[in-house]
Amino acid sequence: MSTDLGVTPAPTKAAAAATASVAAVSPLPGVPKPDPILVVDNIVRQFGGMTAVNVPHLEVQRGIITALIGPNGAGKTTFFNLITGFDKPSSAPRLIGGPKSDHAARSMFNGRSVNNMGAAKVAQRGMVRTFQLTKALSRLTVLENMLLGAKDQPGENLFAAVIKPLWAAREREITAQAEDLLQRFKLLEKKNDMAGSLSGGQKKLLEMARALMSEPTMIMLDEPMAGVNPALTQSLLGHIKSLRDEGMTVLFVEHDMHMVRHISDWVVVMAEGKVVAEGPSATVMDDQAVIDAYLGAHHDTDLGDDSLLTDEVAEELAKEVELENRTEGDA
Amino acid sequence: MTPFTQRTRTAGLLSSRRMLAGLLLIGVASLGLMGLGATSASAATATPTTKCVADATTGCIQGTIKQSNGDPAVGVKLTIAGGDAPETLTTDAAGKWGVAITVAGPYTVTLDTTTLPSGETLDPSVTNPATVTGGLGRNTGTIFKLSGSGGSSSGSTSAPTTGDTSAATGGSVTWERFLQQAASGIRLGLLLALASVGLSLIYGTTGLSNFAHGEQVTLGGLLAFVLANQLGLNLFLAAFLTVVVCAATGYFQDALIWKPLRKRGLPNTQLMIVTIGLSIALQYAFQFFIGAKTVRIDKANPVTVEIGPITLSVQSLWAMGIAVAVIILVGLFLLRSRIGRATRAVSDNPSLAAASGIDVDAIIRLVWTASAGLAGLAGVMLGLVLNGVNWQTGLQLLLLMFAAVTLGGLGTAFGALAGAMIIGMVVELTNLVLPGDFKYATALLILILVLLVRPQGIFGRRERIG
Amino acid sequence: MNEFLTTLTAIAASAFSPSTAALAIAAIGLNIHFGYTGLLNMGQAGFMLVGAYAFAISIVAGIPLFPAVLIALVAAAVFALVLGVPTLKLRGDYLAIVTISAAEIVRMIGRSSLLTDITGGSNGLTGQSYRGPFTDLSFLGDGQTTLGPFTYDNTGSNGWWVRLVAWSIVGILCLFVFLLMRSPWGRVLRGIREDEDAIRSLGKNVYAYKMQALILGGTIGALGGIIYVLPASVQADSMGRSMTFFVWTALLLGGAATVFGPVLGSIIFFALRLFVQGIAGQFVPDSIMNGQQAEQFSWILIGVVLMLVVIFRPQGVLGNKKELSFNVN
Amino acid sequence: MVVPTGSPAPVLQATDLVAGYVPGVNILNGCNLDVYPGELIGIIGPNGAGKSTLLKALFGLVSVRSGSVTLKGEDITGFKANRLVQAGVGFVPQNNNVFPSLTIEENLQMGLYLRPRLLSERLDAIFDLFPALADRRTQRAGSLSGGERQSVAMARALMMDPSVLLLDEPSAGLSPVRQDETFIRTRRINKTGVTIVMVEQNARRCLQICDRGYVLDQGRNAYTGTGRELADDPKVIELYLGTLAKDVDAEKDDKPVTIA
Amino acid sequence: SGGGSTATTTSAAASSSYTDAACASGASTDKSLVVGSILPITGSLAYLNPPELAGVGLAVSDINAAGGVDGKDACVLATDSGDSTDLTISTASAQKLIAAKVSVAIGAASSSVSLNVVDSFASAKIVQISPANTSAKLSGYGPFYFRTAPPDSVQGSALGQLITGDGNAKVAFLVFNDSYGTGLRDFTQKSIEASGGTVVYGGKGNGQEFPPGQTTFSSEVTAAKATTPDAIVILAFDETKSIIPELKAQGVDLSKVYLSDGNTADYSKDFEAGTLTSAQGTIPGAYPADEFKGKLVSWYKDTQNAALGDFSYAPEAYDATTLSALAALKAKSTVSADIQAQLAAVSGASGKGTKCKSYAECAPLVTAGTDIQYVGQSGVGPFNSHNEPSSAFIGIYKFDKDNKPVWQSAIEGQTSY
Ligand SMILES: Nc1ncnc2c1ncn2[C@@H]1O[C@H](COP(=O)(O)OP(=O)(O)OP(=O)(O)O)[C@@H](O)[C@H]1O
Ligand SMILES: Nc1ncnc2c1ncn2[C@@H]1O[C@H](COP(=O)(O)OP(=O)(O)OP(=O)(O)O)[C@@H](O)[C@H]1O
Ligand SMILES: [Mg+2]
Numbered sequence A: 001m002s003t004d005l006g007v008t009p010a011p012t013k014a015a016a017a018a019t020a021s022v023a024a025v026s027p028l029p030g031v032p033k034p035d036p037i038l039v040v041d042n043i044v045r046q047f048g049g050m051t052a053v054n055v056p057h058l059e060v061q062r063g064i065i066t067a068l069i070g071p072n073g074a075g076k077t078t079f080f081n082l083i084t085g086f087d088k089p090s091s092a093p094r095l096i097g098g099p100k101s102d103h104a105a106r107s108m109f110n111g112r113s114v115n116n117m118g119a120a121k122v123a124q125r126g127m128v129r130t131f132q133l134t135k136a137l138s139r140l141t142v143l144e145n146m147l148l149g150a151k152d153q154p155g156e157n158l159f160a161a162v163i164k165p166l167w168a169a170r171e172r173e174i175t176a177q178a179e180d181l182l183q184r185f186k187l188l189e190k191k192n193d194m195a196g197s198l199s200g201g202q203k204k205l206l207e208m209a210r211a212l213m214s215e216p217t218m219i220m221l222d223e224p225m226a227g228v229n230p231a232l233t234q235s236l237l238g239h240i241k242s243l244r245d246e247g248m249t250v251l252f253v254e255h256d257m258h259m260v261r262h263i264s265d266w267v268v269v270m271a272e273g274k275v276v277a278e279g280p281s282a283t284v285m286d287d288q289a290v291i292d293a294y295l296g297a298h299h300d301t302d303l304g305d306d307s308l309l310t311d312e313v314a315e316e317l318a319k320e321v322e323l324e325n326r327t328e329g330d331a
Numbered sequence B: 001m002t003p004f005t006q007r008t009r010t011a012g013l014l015s016s017r018r019m020l021a022g023l024l025l026i027g028v029a030s031l032g033l034m035g036l037g038a039t040s041a042s043a044a045t046a047t048p049t050t051k052c053v054a055d056a057t058t059g060c061i062q063g064t065i066k067q068s069n070g071d072p073a074v075g076v077k078l079t080i081a082g083g084d085a086p087e088t089l090t091t092d093a094a095g096k097w098g099v100a101i102t103v104a105g106p107y108t109v110t111l112d113t114t115t116l117p118s119g120e121t122l123d124p125s126v127t128n129p130a131t132v133t134g135g136l137g138r139n140t141g142t143i144f145k146l147s148g149s150g151g152s153s154s155g156s157t158s159a160p161t162t163g164d165t166s167a168a169t170g171g172s173v174t175w176e177r178f179l180q181q182a183a184s185g186i187r188l189g190l191l192l193a194l195a196s197v198g199l200s201l202i203y204g205t206t207g208l209s210n211f212a213h214g215e216q217v218t219l220g221g222l223l224a225f226v227l228a229n230q231l232g233l234n235l236f237l238a239a240f241l242t243v244v245v246c247a248a249t250g251y252f253q254d255a256l257i258w259k260p261l262r263k264r265g266l267p268n269t270q271l272m273i274v275t276i277g278l279s280i281a282l283q284y285a286f287q288f289f290i291g292a293k294t295v296r297i298d299k300a301n302p303v304t305v306e307i308g309p310i311t312l313s314v315q316s317l318w319a320m321g322i323a324v325a326v327i328i329l330v331g332l333f334l335l336r337s338r339i340g341r342a343t344r345a346v347s348d349n350p351s352l353a354a355a356s357g358i359d360v361d362a363i364i365r366l367v368w369t370a371s372a373g374l375a376g377l378a379g380v381m382l383g384l385v386l387n388g389v390n391w392q393t394g395l396q397l398l399l400l401m402f403a404a405v406t407l408g409g410l411g412t413a414f415g416a417l418a419g420a421m422i423i424g425m426v427v428e429l430t431n432l433v434l435p436g437d438f439k440y441a442t443a444l445l446i447l448i449l450v451l452l453v454r455p456q457g458i459f460g461r462r463e464r465i466g
Numbered sequence C: 001m002n003e004f005l006t007t008l009t010a011i012a013a014s015a016f017s018p019s020t021a022a023l024a025i026a027a028i029g030l031n032i033h034f035g036y037t038g039l040l041n042m043g044q045a046g047f048m049l050v051g052a053y054a055f056a057i058s059i060v061a062g063i064p065l066f067p068a069v070l071i072a073l074v075a076a077a078v079f080a081l082v083l084g085v086p087t088l089k090l091r092g093d094y095l096a097i098v099t100i101s102a103a104e105i106v107r108m109i110g111r112s113s114l115l116t117d118i119t120g121g122s123n124g125l126t127g128q129s130y131r132g133p134f135t136d137l138s139f140l141g142d143g144q145t146t147l148g149p150f151t152y153d154n155t156g157s158n159g160w161w162v163r164l165v166a167w168s169i170v171g172i173l174c175l176f177v178f179l180l181m182r183s184p185w186g187r188v189l190r191g192i193r194e195d196e197d198a199i200r201s202l203g204k205n206v207y208a209y210k211m212q213a214l215i216l217g218g219t220i221g222a223l224g225g226i227i228y229v230l231p232a233s234v235q236a237d238s239m240g241r242s243m244t245f246f247v248w249t250a251l252l253l254g255g256a257a258t259v260f261g262p263v264l265g266s267i268i269f270f271a272l273r274l275f276v277q278g279i280a281g282q283f284v285p286d287s288i289m290n291g292q293q294a295e296q297f298s299w300i301l302i303g304v305v306l307m308l309v310v311i312f313r314p315q316g317v318l319g320n321k322k323e324l325s326f327n328v329n
Numbered sequence D: 001m002v003v004p005t006g007s008p009a010p011v012l013q014a015t016d017l018v019a020g021y022v023p024g025v026n027i028l029n030g031c032n033l034d035v036y037p038g039e040l041i042g043i044i045g046p047n048g049a050g051k052s053t054l055l056k057a058l059f060g061l062v063s064v065r066s067g068s069v070t071l072k073g074e075d076i077t078g079f080k081a082n083r084l085v086q087a088g089v090g091f092v093p094q095n096n097n098v099f100p101s102l103t104i105e106e107n108l109q110m111g112l113y114l115r116p117r118l119l120s121e122r123l124d125a126i127f128d129l130f131p132a133l134a135d136r137r138t139q140r141a142g143s144l145s146g147g148e149r150q151s152v153a154m155a156r157a158l159m160m161d162p163s164v165l166l167l168d169e170p171s172a173g174l175s176p177v178r179q180d181e182t183f184i185r186t187r188r189i190n191k192t193g194v195t196i197v198m199v200e201q202n203a204r205r206c207l208q209i210c211d212r213g214y215v216l217d218q219g220r221n222a223y224t225g226t227g228r229e230l231a232d233d234p235k236v237i238e239l240y241l242g243t244l245a246k247d248v249d250a251e252k253d254d255k256p257v258t259i260a
Numbered sequence E: 001s002g003g004g005s006t007a008t009t010t011s012a013a014a015s016s017s018y019t020d021a022a023c024a025s026g027a028s029t030d031k032s033l034v035v036g037s038i039l040p041i042t043g044s045l046a047y048l049n050p051p052e053l054a055g056v057g058l059a060v061s062d063i064n065a066a067g068g069v070d071g072k073d074a075c076v077l078a079t080d081s082g083d084s085t086d087l088t089i090s091t092a093s094a095q096k097l098i099a100a101k102v103s104v105a106i107g108a109a110s111s112s113v114s115l116n117v118v119d120s121f122a123s124a125k126i127v128q129i130s131p132a133n134t135s136a137k138l139s140g141y142g143p144f145y146f147r148t149a150p151p152d153s154v155q156g157s158a159l160g161q162l163i164t165g166d167g168n169a170k171v172a173f174l175v176f177n178d179s180y181g182t183g184l185r186d187f188t189q190k191s192i193e194a195s196g197g198t199v200v201y202g203g204k205g206n207g208q209e210f211p212p213g214q215t216t217f218s219s220e221v222t223a224a225k226a227t228t229p230d231a232i233v234i235l236a237f238d239e240t241k242s243i244i245p246e247l248k249a250q251g252v253d254l255s256k257v258y259l260s261d262g263n264t265a266d267y268s269k270d271f272e273a274g275t276l277t278s279a280q281g282t283i284p285g286a287y288p289a290d291e292f293k294g295k296l297v298s299w300y301k302d303t304q305n306a307a308l309g310d311f312s313y314a315p316e317a318y319d320a321t322t323l324s325a326l327a328a329l330k331a332k333s334t335v336s337a338d339i340q341a342q343l344a345a346v347s348g349a350s351g352k353g354t355k356c357k358s359y360a361e362c363a364p365l366v367t368a369g370t371d372i373q374y375v376g377q378s379g380v381g382p383f384n385s386h387n388e389p390s391s392a393f394i395g396i397y398k399f400d401k402d403n404k405p406v407w408q409s410a411i412e413g414q415t416s417y
């Protein structure tokens, strides 16, 4: 176990390659990447008068771990919804009265357009996501939850379903795969329990494991580790890294800076719906603007310090939060 | 006691008393009027001079001739030939003519057009002379329709063709008819809204589709029948007592059934089946105690007022007024008051509501009580306005109530109002354009169509994903 | 005692009567809808009615038996399709209202006097007019057979033949549902029941699955409708809201999302009704209630007993209590 | 600051608590908790350890099968939640912690349900603390982002001005600044005399600010001690805290990444 | 067995007390006449049960008072037919009657329900006699299905003639959309049109009937009124109570309203005095049956301990029961199939039988082997080849100031198809 937790393992060859692949990219918002797996243009989403997301151009590099960070309400989840087909951009092309074609929302995944595509189709293309507020399938067992994630199941066809031999082999295969993942996510003992009976953090874990079952080309995790025990988080990060090393692209939203720093090859910062910065994690996280707007002055401080309890500090914090608000605010 | 002191005293009374007095006055006045009408009507049909009674050996050939304005045409001469012997008759004061025959067979009836009242002519559609087949033990007749204008009695040969030529919608569509039906629509809509508010509230707070809600409405109507008609209580008092008793049934229902079940965590689908069971039990309880017949809360005929081309009964107007007032009060209560907000909070998230210091059970108890009370009130008014209640009145309206609630967006009071108005109007106006048979079907179709455009109902809101 | 035996016999007779089988079949269909997929279909009687009408009208029009059954199933499938295309995107409760409304519309159109020539209007279609081809198929021959206390015609309108066919269909359907629901296809349906969005995020075409379930359950419902009218007649009103409620009650009594639940539930539903009536008829003395009151009273009891059964066994006879606890989030 | 045991009576105390959801399955297996007046208690532990269940049991939302909960010496086992709120206990659940169809302002009003007269005054105070919410007071909570919801949930609890506050992962989903702010605010509130019990997965932060910590595992107390003690205990670190933060910090200090 | 009275005794009968003749279990084994009834004890037509049950019960009581069938007392096995919304009730009841091997099944009230059970009875060779079905679908349905209700053609033509005879040229129908309403409407319309009248609302094929369970009638009334009819005909059951006040509220002259057997009833308890004055209606029956009604009321009071206020289809039910007893007597068997063979004969199908009016009067004739024609309470003639009355008397009633129908005259009509 301690090997898993101990000192940061030496970067693997694949990891180094991943880092290197974006090393030459200049850290500017919307910058083109050498080998983008996802390219989106003109993604705008308005709620009433408020613009929640406004991303003119963004590329996600293939085979690396990209973190999407930003203050609360920056539009990260909405952005996820938009590119995975769970929500429709306000700028989506429409039959009548839509935006001009060069202003219309466009997204390319893995070289093919996924514009206006339903969520299920997007997922079939290999872009699989998890939800910030977990969606466990309560009255199914944990194992069944997992099996649902798997692709290419002949038994999911109504006509083949009645005849077990047609799908039994694949079923055995994915069951083994599922048990493997559950083991890793510390859920194996729970495999025959109803998913509804899991704790908050366990549901998060299950959701992530379930998404991995489909062996996606790109996985999009919305705050995967919020509420997950730190010790477990650490071991899971290792797993995510190894997935990257096997070629999977990872895009995740996270507020835990240690984690972002630890595993991400590239960081995209969003605020008030826009991409305000991107670059390698260290660069971005040492950027004073990002620190001011997002990380705050105390993110490295021990909060147990009584000196932090003065009114001045409180005010300072309030100011920081307000700064974040302003960035995020209604402009 | 001087008139002056009397006046001060009345001013101190509840306004409802005054309304009551007013209503009584109108009632008495109209009773008098109606009495007059009745006597004149019976006078018009008094004592025909020729009366034929068909039996085994006699048949009757008979008819009544009326002027185009509906008055009897007196003194018109007719000749009846065939069978025994030709006979000439004159219509009596009621416009009636008739002859007894003892031989079955064809007879010819000829009307002497010269004896028609001045200004009246035979309608062109009438064949004169007319042939009828007389039979023993039956009445046979033919109609000589008169028209007031100078239409010629010449030409027409064939008997009138079947039925009315107007479209399936029946009758002519006039503005008056439209307005009258629209008024009925508004009335039905308002009462439906009142009946559905409770349904909506219960759904809103607990997520339960209460299939026994219709029976709560019926209960209101039947209780009012027992109190007002059977026990002879004053109508307002009866209505008031009914609402109180109905509210109490809501209270005890929650205490005895729903609260314990909530505690045991029964899912809503299961609870829905429980309400179906309750609905069955209540339906048969009504049959058991009251019987299966339609009963009338108020035996008196409706007293009407005319507003332009619209005729509505005073009770309808009262009912509509009360419904509007109550719905607005309930709606505002939900939106503005603290308890109202708590109600919505409970519906959103009961355990968090409890964690906010809300006594969830008390709120739900209140909702059940209010819903049952409102349903009872609606039952009373529906019973009055629809002129009767029986054990399945509420049951028959339940689907419309659900439709109204859904159309407006599940769980909102004003939504129920809007939805009910639409449903009420559609139901009452359908027969202007479609066969009246389909009036409920049309309302349901409209519901489906609206949901296609606005899947969350008119006032409902979409949920956020993720 | 004798009376009691009579009641018991009557209960047993109703337990395997064709209408029980018909209800069971409809409930099996509803089980696919609600039990497994979570579709709140409150219009199962509408599917039955569509099936019954299509079947009877086809036969009256001279179409042979099996094509007529096929037409009925296709009609139900089309009804499901028409209903599903717009409504499967609606939230559950709205779907309930739309389906109950659609079923009522079918009923009202069916009994409309405008269609008297086709549907028989409010009179409906007589059993004689369409039963022939079905009874002709019987290999049981004429005459009566007695099994235990039950004597029925071998073929007849309501004899052993229709019972045999009806219960065979029930058996086949149970097997079919069992095979389907242990498969990954069934798993997807159950997943949809829990959270559509989650399933969508896993790359399954939720809409297509829901449609498949709706059509499958609907055609099974139509089959139930056919069985229901075979020994009787097609009456629009008889497949209205109360029928839907009965199907639901049967399903939940037996246990939703279980293979035999719907069948057991239907049997229990009818048996319970007769049992309560028998008991009430026996123990309520005439001096207190006359025949009519006693009958009504027994129905009050039936309502109450139904409530009690659901209250004390909410998961149904075969259901899994554990599953209930996560119903509310 | 650790309140010496034995001096004043515990304000909130759980003794040998056994509780669970499904009949026959106990999630808490004899859990003990003593909270003294003015203390800030942190509870950490692996996922599924029963931390949320413990809070829910304290708050009467889970049926307690044996053992007892006392508040200020009074046995409150099995009390309805609204009575506890009346007694001054506030609670922020882990999930579903807002009323989605109510607006932000209404959500906050619900926090002060029992004392509506203080409303406008408290509302102003809270909106001062959470200016972001003030701008959006009419937005429905259901449409808020995860972090925004979390703020609303916290604000709602603060509206009640409780004397004992139970927080279930208040920092989850918050941006780093807001996390810091939340922790510091929690401490400040604690210093005003409010007794706080908080469950956290941001364990390091939690142990930094709390007076005493409990580590829960499988429904039992695994470790207890002051925040510092626990944070430095190698066993606790290995099993529950992990070394990620330390590693990353070390990594950052050791070899600052330069852009080529 | 009741110490009842025979039809020949006068209204003193009302004072003697009746007892219920419910069948003991296993009654079928001792070869006594078991009269099964399948009537709407519950459901939406339940208000029709008391008079129909009273008809059956009184008939059995009278039969037993006259010595029973072959010296054995007849008895009643009452079952529920429910309504058409839940046909499983009638299915179960039919099975119960079949299992009990009843001599005859009296019922059902609703044509839909009859259609549901008719095949079951037929295949069990049990005679079913409906006192109330008028649906054309059931006309001549099979050898085991009979009815004593006057066919629509007879009443329809009488009603149509009554309407046109009063000079009403334009007629509006408010019709309940079930087989009763539409069937009667069709024949009434035919008769009206034959006399040169027109139907301006609610006619055949317009889809203006109202379905069962409808609770609001305002738009129908408005629409009917808009066609300015000379007369309005209401063909419905209990709904009439809601329709009449609506007509009144919309200012329709109620003396121009015509009703039929389904709703020509005593409305003195339902409407204000004078409401229906001069409105008219038809009820099958040769003469005003006040004495008969008195007996029904007291039978119901004595055995069911409740008041009987309604008499719809009571005479028909009485006649159905009496006819089957006479047929049993003639067949010297209480087996249903044997009764079936003699029903037409005792109803006077030969046309040469001696007329007799009650079981007490007819039974000795039958025993003596005389050909009879039973002329009962409902005024219907012998069964024709369709097993329904070949003719019927239709009484014409006019409402008085107290909203009670008063007998005016009766006319006899032949069934036509
Ligand atoms: N359906 C909606 N209606 C109105 N506003 C919405 C809706 N959905 C999202 N928003 C608003 O859009 C903004 C972006 O929300 P989003 O959930 O994308 O934020 P986020 O970056 O994921 O934040 P967090 O880190 O807190 O999860 C928020 O201010 C939110 O209030
Ligand atoms: N509603 C429920 N029904 C049945 N079992 C449940 C339920 N909620 C939680 N459990 C079980 O209780 C155990 C403890 O859950 P709890 O939510 O208390 O964990 P936790 O310590 O808060 O974990 P986390 O840090 O992940 O939130 C879990 O293993 C879970 O299986
Ligand atoms: Mg988010």
Ligand SMILES: [Mg+2]
Residues within 6 Å of the ligand: A199, A200, A201, D051, D052, D053, D094, D168
């Ligand atoms: Mg937890």
